[in-house]
Amino acid sequence: MCGIVGFVGHEEAAPILLEGLSRLEYRGYDSAGIAVYGQEDGLQVYKAKGRLKALCDLVDNGAAVHGTVGLGHTRWATHGQPSDLNSHPHVSQSGRIAVVHNGIIENYLTLRQRLQARGIHFVSETDTEVVAQLVDYYYKDDIMDAVVKALSQVEGSYALGILCIDCPDQIIAARKDGPLVLGYGDGCNFLASDVTAVIEHTRDVSYMEDGEIAVLTADSIKVYDSLLNPVEKEHFTVDWEISAAEKGGYEHFMIKEIMEQPDALRKCLFPRIKNHKVVLEDLSLDEEYIRSLHKIDIVACGSSYHVGMVSKYFLESLLRIPVEVSLASEFRYCDPIVDEHTLVIVISQSGETADTLAALRQAKKLGARTLGVVNVVGSSIAKECDDVLYTWAGPEIAVATTKAYSTQLGVLYLLGLHFADVLGRLSPDRYDTLVRQLLLLPSCLEQVLEQKENIQYLAFHYFNHESIFFIGRNIDYAMGLEGSLKLKEISYIHSEAYAAGELKHGTISLIEPGTLVVALATYGKLFDKTMSNIVEVKSRGADIIALTTEEHTAAMESQASGIILVPELDPMFMPSLAVVPLQLFAYYVALNRGCDIDKPRNLAKSVTVE
Numbered sequence: 073m074c075g076i077v078g079f080v081g082h083e084e085a086a087p088i089l090l091e092g093l094s095r096l097e098y099r100g101y102d103s104a105g106i107a108v109y110g111q112e113d114g115l116q117v118y119k120a121k122g123r124l125k126a127l128c129d130l131v132d133n134g135a136a137v138h139g140t141v142g143l144g145h146t147r148w149a150t151h152g153q154p155s156d157l158n159s160h161p162h163v164s165q166s167g168r169i170a171v172v173h174n175g176i177i178e179n180y181l182t183l184r185q186r187l188q189a190r191g192i193h194f195v196s197e198t199d200t201e202v203v204a205q206l207v208d209y210y211y212k213d214d215i216m217d218a219v220v221k222a223l224s225q226v227e228g229s230y231a232l233g234i235l236c237i238d239c240p241d242q243i244i245a246a247r248k249d250g251p252l253v254l255g256y257g258d259g260c261n262f263l264a265s266d267v268t269a270v271i272e273h274t275r276d277v278s279y280m281e282d283g284e285i286a287v288l289t290a291d292s293i294k295v296y297d298s299l300l301n302p303v304e305k306e307h308f309t310v311d312w313e314i315s316a317a318e319k320g321g322y323e324h325f326m327i328k329e330i331m332e333q334p335d336a337l338r339k340c341l342f343p344r345i346k347n348h349k350v351v352l353e354d355l356s357l358d359e360e361y362i363r364s365l366h367k368i369d370i371v372a373c374g375s376s377y378h379v380g381m382v383s384k385y386f387l388e389s390l391l392r393i394p395v396e397v398s399l400a401s402e403f404r405y406c407d408p409i410v411d412e413h414t415l416v417i418v419i420s421q422s423g424e425t426a427d428t429l430a431a432l433r434q435a436k437k438l439g440a441r442t443l444g445v446v447n448v449v450g451s452s453i454a455k456e457c458d459d460v461l462y463t464w465a466g467p468e469i470a471v472a473t474t475k476a477y478s479t480q481l482g483v484l485y486l487l488g489l490h491f492a493d494v495l496g497r498l499s500p501d502r503y504d505t506l507v508r509q510l511l512l513l514p515s516c517l518e519q520v521l522e523q524k525e526n527i528q529y530l531a532f533h534y535f536n537h538e539s540i541f542f543i544g545r546n547i548d549y550a551m552g553l554e555g556s557l558k559l560k561e562i563s564y565i566h567s568e569a570y571a572a573g574e575l576k577h578g579t580i581s582l583i584e585p586g587t588l589v590v591a592l593a594t595y596g597k598l599f600d601k602t603m604s605n606i607v608e609v610k611s612r613g614a615d616i617i618a619l620t621t622e623e624h625t626a627a628m629e630s631q632a633s634g635i636i637l638v639p640e641l642d643p644m645f646m647p648s649l650a651v652v653p654l655q656l657f658a659y660y661v662a663l664n665r666g667c668d669i670d671k672p673r674n675l676a677k678s679v680t681v682e
């Protein structure tokens with residue numbers, strides 16, 4: 073939800089912190105701040121409400137701040153509205169301790185009251201200020217001792233960066249349920265919520281675990297467990313280029329990431345198909361376990377949940393094993409029925425979504441086997457699952473997910489085919505056809521992307537609508553959920569996705585002359601049924617944009633004012649193709665409405681609070 077960056081070295085810290093924050097701004101963007109310690113100027117704290125640019129202007133892009141040690145933060149407000157005062161870093165009353173935080177201190181009110189009773193005065197409404205005051209309260213002459221004592225009082229989640237003016241050559245980091253990466257530089261070291269903020273400077277990183285505390289100086293990073301026993305960290309080398317996290321000539325990250333989808337899918341799928349067979353080397357589930365499965369539970373949030381909704385249709389059809397799909401925020405509180413014969417698949421781009429992480433932990437506690445489908449390497453969900461299949465989509469920066477959705481679906485296809493093979497559910501011919509079609513997906517996606525101008529034209533025509541419906545049946549309905557979310561998320565247009573057959577049970581009353589209905593009709597078996605529903609809304613005055621295959625163009629022409637065609641593959645692969653025009657439609661509608669596409673209001677990329 074928030075982005076943290078820390079630097080300690082021999083160069084001016086402020087420009088490095090600001091540059092790091094610019095790469096983390098997608099994590100939260102309602103205010104930003106930095107704290108830098110300089111030999112001559114002491115602790116300098118600058119904060120500004122609004123986008124990072126406001127802070128950059130305030131500090132002359134860092135030139136106005138001197139010192140070689142510092143922390144930076146970009147915020148997505150939880151406690152206290154976005155304001156200069158509530159922005160991080162927060163400084164203790166004595167001015168000795170500065171703190172940046174990602175997460176929520178759940179018992180902050182109790183702690184705050186206790187500290188207030190001891191005469192400590194608070195200046196912000198945030199939960200984070202409690203940490204700064206508490207560390208200061210315990211600080212006598214040993215900052216590590218103070219941090220450990222303070223953390224033992226704190227309940228909730230945190231990724232913390234701490235700076236103490238009495239130890240001006242170091243920063244301290246601590247983690248519980250919030251991502252923190254340590255970057256090992258040459259004569260300097262880094263701390264960040266995400267590798268994107270450090271790879272300009274180093275590719276040598278390690279990932280902090282829950283309960284760990286790290287001390288960073290210019291020459292070393294020392295990591296300890298919660299009892300201050302030293303911990304040896306495994307190092308990882310980041311293998312993607314910084315350009316992957318830059319716009320590269322595109323106006324927005326979202327359109328860049330939409331266009332990257334064919335390549336992202338190639339990277340996700342091709343290495344896992346050998347001699348026309350799906351080979352999941354990173355999976356430890358053995359055949360005996362797969363044969364013993366009674367149920368698959370898919371648990372996720374937002375778009376990742378929508379991938380689960382689509383997957384349910386094809387997994388059940390391929391495997392004949394019941395598949396339940398749950399929103400993680402519901403699963404964790406609904407007393408789920410899972411046991412050792414249940415495979416719980418958690419899907420998450422960030423690997424840090426708090427609800428999904430909690431659901432995963434619950435599933436493990438109940439004895440289920442867990443498998444993560446995750447994009448961010450080394451993230452909490454990836455580390456805690458029994459197995460992980462990475463989506464290999466590369467960094468996704470736009471808040472609205474696109475290539476992560478496509479590659480998550482890609483992984484679920486691979487998994488479905490692998491399980492079906494083990495269970496002997498497919499004839500050799502059918503298996504071979506499906507694998508061949510899977511290999512065709514990236515090039516088919518390229519064909520879909522060639523229709524960009526047509527979709528741009530339709531978006532220009534309809535961007536003023538205040539309400540847009542998506543209807544479809546079966547797998548088209550599941551895909552419509554994502555089309556609708558994409559649209560509302562970035563264009564702020566009210567939108568609903570409905571199972572087309574369900575309209576007549578209530579929702580059709582909302583259709584009036586001029587209502588835009590995006591009709592999804594790629595599922596050939598139910599085309600005629602969907603067509604009847606299209607006619608029903610059309611006869612009540614709706615305008616129709618249809619998404620279908622070439623075979624159905626003629627039938628659609630009499631009903632729809634706009635038609636988007638996608639190549640025809642097996643029905644299970646159609647959502648993979650059809651979701652792309654919906655992403656483009658949402659993008660161009662939002663562009664016409666002048667929305668802030670990469671950073672939509674009230675949202676953040678990684679939702680690490682409940």
Ligand code: M6R
Binds near residue numbers: 373419421474677
């Ligand atoms: O990182 P995750 O996949 O766990 O995130 C889940 C949702 O927050 C995410 O998919 C969200 O719905 C997207 N912004 C939608 O575009």
